[in-house]
Amino acid sequence: MKLTKKDILGIKDISVEEIKLILDTAESFIEVSTREIKKVPTLRGKTIINLFFEASTRTRTSFEIAGKRLSADTINISASTSSVVKGETLIDTARNIEAMNPDAIVIRHSAAGAPHLLARMVKQSIINAGDGAHEHPTQALLDMMTIREKKGRIAGLAVAIVGDIAHSRVARSNIYGLTKMGARVIVAGPAMMIPRDIERMGVSVYHKLEDAIKDVDIIMMLRIQMERQQQKIFPSLREYSNYFCLNRNNITLAKDDVLVMHPGPINRGIEISPDIADGPYSVILDQVTNGVAVRMALLYLLIGGKS
Amino acid sequence: MKLLLKGGRVIDPSQDLDAKMDILIAHGKILEVGRKIHKHGANFRKQTETDITVINLGGMVVVPGLIDMHTHLREPGFEYRETIRTGSEAASFGGFTSVACMPNTMPANDNRSVTEYIVRKAAACNIVNVYPIASITMGSEGNVMTEFRDLRDAGAVAFSDDGKPVNNSALMRRALEYASSLGLPIISHCEDLSLSAGGSMNEGFVSTELGLQGIPAIAEEAFIARDIIIAEYTGALLHIAHVSTAGAVRLIRTAKERGLKITAETAPHYFTLTEDALREYDTCTKVNPPLRTAEDVKAIKEGLKDGTIDAIASDHAPHAPTDKEVEFEYAAFGITGLETSLSLSLRLVEESILTLNQLILKMSTIPARILNLPKGNLRAGADADITVLDLNKKWTVDRAMLRSKGKNTPFHQWTLKGKPVLTIMGGGIKYQELP
Numbered sequence: 001m002k003l004t005k006k007d008i009l010g011i012k013d014i015s016v017e018e019i020k021l022i023l024d025t026a027e028s029f030i031e032v033s034t035r036e037i038k039k040v041p042t043l044r045g046k047t048i049i050n051l052f053f054e055a056s057t058r059t060r061t062s063f064e065i066a067g068k069r070l071s072a073d074t075i076n077i078s079a080s081t082s083s084v085v086k087g088e089t090l091i092d093t094a095r096n097i098e099a100m101n102p103d104a105i106v107i108r109h110s111a112a113g114a115p116h117l118l119a120r121m122v123k124q125s126i127i128n129a130g131d132g133a134h135e136h137p138t139q140a141l142l143d144m145m146t147i148r149e150k151k152g153r154i155a156g157l158a159v160a161i162v163g164d165i166a167h168s169r170v171a172r173s174n175i176y177g178l179t180k181m182g183a184r185v186i187v188a189g190p191a192m193m194i195p196r197d198i199e200r201m202g203v204s205v206y207h208k209l210e211d212a213i214k215d216v217d218i219i220m221m222l223r224i225q226m227e228r229q230q231q232k233i234f235p236s237l238r239e240y241s242n243y244f245c246l247n248r249n250n251i252t253l254a255k256d257d258v259l260v261m262h263p264g265p266i267n268r269g270i271e272i273s274p275d276i277a278d279g280p281y282s283v284i285l286d287q288v289t290n291g292v293a294v295r296m297a298l299l300y301l302l303i304g305g306k307s
Numbered sequence: 308m309k310l311l312l313k314g315g316r317v318i319d320p321s322q323d324l325d326a327k328m329d330i331l332i333a334h335g336k337i338l339e340v341g342r343k344i345h346k347h348g349a350n351f352r353k354q355t356e357t358d359i360t361v362i363n364l365g366g367m368v369v370v371p372g373l374i375d376m377h378t379h380l381r382e383p384g385f386e387y388r389e390t391i392r393t394g395s396e397a398a399s400f401g402g403f404t405s406v407a408c409m410p411n412t413m414p415a416n417d418n419r420s421v422t423e424y425i426v427r428k429a430a431a432c433n434i435v436n437v438y439p440i441a442s443i444t445m446g447s448e449g450n451v452m453t454e455f456r457d458l459r460d461a462g463a464v465a466f467s468d469d470g471k472p473v474n475n476s477a478l479m480r481r482a483l484e485y486a487s488s489l490g491l492p493i494i495s496h497c498e499d500l501s502l503s504a505g506g507s508m509n510e511g512f513v514s515t516e517l518g519l520q521g522i523p524a525i526a527e528e529a530f531i532a533r534d535i536i537i538a539e540y541t542g543a544l545l546h547i548a549h550v551s552t553a554g555a556v557r558l559i560r561t562a563k564e565r566g567l568k569i570t571a572e573t574a575p576h577y578f579t580l581t582e583d584a585l586r587e588y589d590t591c592t593k594v595n596p597p598l599r600t601a602e603d604v605k606a607i608k609e610g611l612k613d614g615t616i617d618a619i620a621s622d623h624a625p626h627a628p629t630d631k632e633v634e635f636e637y638a639a640f641g642i643t644g645l646e647t648s649l650s651l652s653l654r655l656v657e658e659s660i661l662t663l664n665q666l667i668l669k670m671s672t673i674p675a676r677i678l679n680l681p682k683g684n685l686r687a688g689a690d691a692d693i694t695v696l697d698l699n700k701k702w703t704v705d706r707a708m709l710r711s712k713g714k715n716t717p718f719h720q721w722t723l724k725g726k727p728v729l730t731i732m733g734g735g736i737k738y739q740e741l742p
Contacts, residue, residue: 012516089632089633090634111635111637112518112519112588112635112636113519113588113635113636116587117588117633117635132518132636133519134518135518169518172516172518195515196511196512196514196521196523197511197512197515198515200515201515201516
């Protein structure tokens with residue numbers, strides 16, 4: 001079975017069956033990354049462009065490694081080295097890349113909807129690697145893979161997502177994915193960081209960390225973006241971390257076997273205390289490991305051979 | 308040369324007229340409106356038959372030439388988006404015989420020479436009457452008032468910093484007082500920029516899902532409330548541009564109930580589309596104020612029905628592909644509207660929200676009244692500005708076929724019912740597609 005979609009733009013458009021297919025496929029790819037020779041010929045002769053208009057270490061490297069372990073040729077283009085700095089539009093950049101006949105384009109962009117624009121314009125498969133505050137589908141997939149791996153299921157679990165929900169694409173993709181898979185999702189943050197009408201996405205909203213994480217199975221902490229304070233969205237990092245930092249005291253409110261997740265990069269001591277980030281509940285690095293497997297699975301399912 | 312329009316259903320709200328009538332036109336004026344005008348009548352004695360063109364309008368509706376009181380013609384300065392000529396052609400196709408054009412050109416219409424340039428250029432095109440709206444402040448920057456009297460004398464019919472609000476409340480007060488003393492309205496673009504900054508669509512569930520920064524309804528409503536308060540205090544002539552929210556309708560309704568002489572307009576996209584139209588990130592749906600919710604659309608329709616909203620204006624905002632074929636948040640705001648405005652508004656008649664008579668009031672008679680134009684009626688002696696509608700004609704909007712340079716319509720491939728088929732300005736046929 002393959003994905004019939006041309007593009008992966010968001011979890012919103014992916015069915016439960018497709019999510020399961022991607023996660024099952026990803027599990028079968030985990031083993032490749034543990035071999036001494038970490039390479040299979042699955043995507044030999046395929047070309048993947050990583051088009052990154054926004055700084056990224058984790059996601060870009062993960063996509064690159066995923067492509068390379070499947071023997072695809074991966075090329076990285078970042079905004080600072082591309083003709084964007086010379087004033088070229090996204091569409092022109094895309095058409096030029098299209099003219100070189102790659103098989104897939106992975107795009108990260110600060111503007112929501114940029115991958116959709118690209119998908120309309122070019123014939124290649126587009127994978128959204130994060131668009132503004134909209135979606136980050138591969139992050140949600142790797143998060144779901146990690147939850148399933150550790151808990152054996154997703155349905156029925158209580159998941160608290162904490163932080164700047166308004167500006168978080170990770171939160172949105174996870175809300176779509178986790179609710180589809182039958183989890184109960186809670187979002188929490190200061191009122192200014194909770195976007196309007198988010199309850200209609202099927203989540204409950206809390207403004208106190210302690211209320212949000214009570215008896216939950218999973219806590220997903222989001223990175224607080226420093227520049228939001230300059231936009232006067234919240235008073236100070238001090239105020240934020242006093243009330244929203246996950247630490248050894250408040251974590252006791254969650255279930256005993258709670259998992260602590262974070263999409264990275266973490267601000268140690270701001271939204272998560274170091275002992276929690278490095279402690280026994282943390283699966284933050286497992287998320288990163290699974291990220292490679294999920295991206296291998298997606299690339300394989302989208303552009304892999306007909307076999 | 309005379310023009311005889313025969314057998315149409317003539318609707319003129321200004322004289323409560325809705326009957327099968329003939330209209331005789333000569334020398335750019337309406338000579339006679341009557342039950343049966345024939346070529347041996349009083350107005351024909353000295354004429355030979357060859358001097359008369361007779362147009363049979365059986366089955367058609369004949370109304371005062373439509374007036375669009377909120378248009379962006381983009382010239383001078385942004386001719387790649389629209390020119391006075393292409394905008395005039397689009398207007399005429401859309402059934403308009405007059406348009407009032409907004410001053411956010413480059414340079415802005417903030418001095419006599421720009422006003423005169425627009426008037427001169429429009430007269431040379433001779434397709435629609437173009438009435439310049441001058442800016443309230445120099446460069447529409449909100450700091451220094453323009454020379455209102457000089458601009459009025461040059462031909463400006465109103466003042467507006469459309470596209471931007473006048474942030475400074477004291478300046479807005481002075482502008483309202485001064486314009487009012489000259490008998491001219493201030494057309495206010497109501498937007499609290501501190502609330503809307505960075506936004507590119509309505510704030511609500513859809514913006515939350517799409518991850519786009521929102522423009523809350525309160526950004527519009529806060530400044531409408533402020534302007535109403537200033538208008539009440541000064542007794543000035545205030546016209547609220549492009550009303551888009553339920554709260555705005557409520558504010559204007561209660562202000563009118565208190566007897567304020569404020570007026571308001573909305574645009575067809577605000578009663579035709581909701582924020583759901585943005586789901587594919589189509590930049591043709593990006594407009595300011597933004598497309599709102601279904602509840603807002605309902606309130607706008609109610610406001611049109613009960614007279615809270617006096618006029619329908621296109622807010623025709625043509626853009627070049629380079630302005631729109633970019634990431635959503637980088638795209639320019641605006642919808643090209645002159646060519647679809649009437650057909651979209653006719654849907655209100657179909658839905659029994661307005662009578663045809665009320666629609667013509669809102670698209671001709673009342674805009675003429677607000678802008679003090681000697682237009683918007685079909686009385687003998689009036690300028691022969693006449694629009695003929697075929698209410699049953701179905702047509703499909705095709706972006707490529709638009710006369711406007713701006714192809715940025717969210718109504719591409721929509722099939723609409725009812726269309727202007729003959730547009731007469733100053734006694735001359737400017738557009739026609741009669742069978």
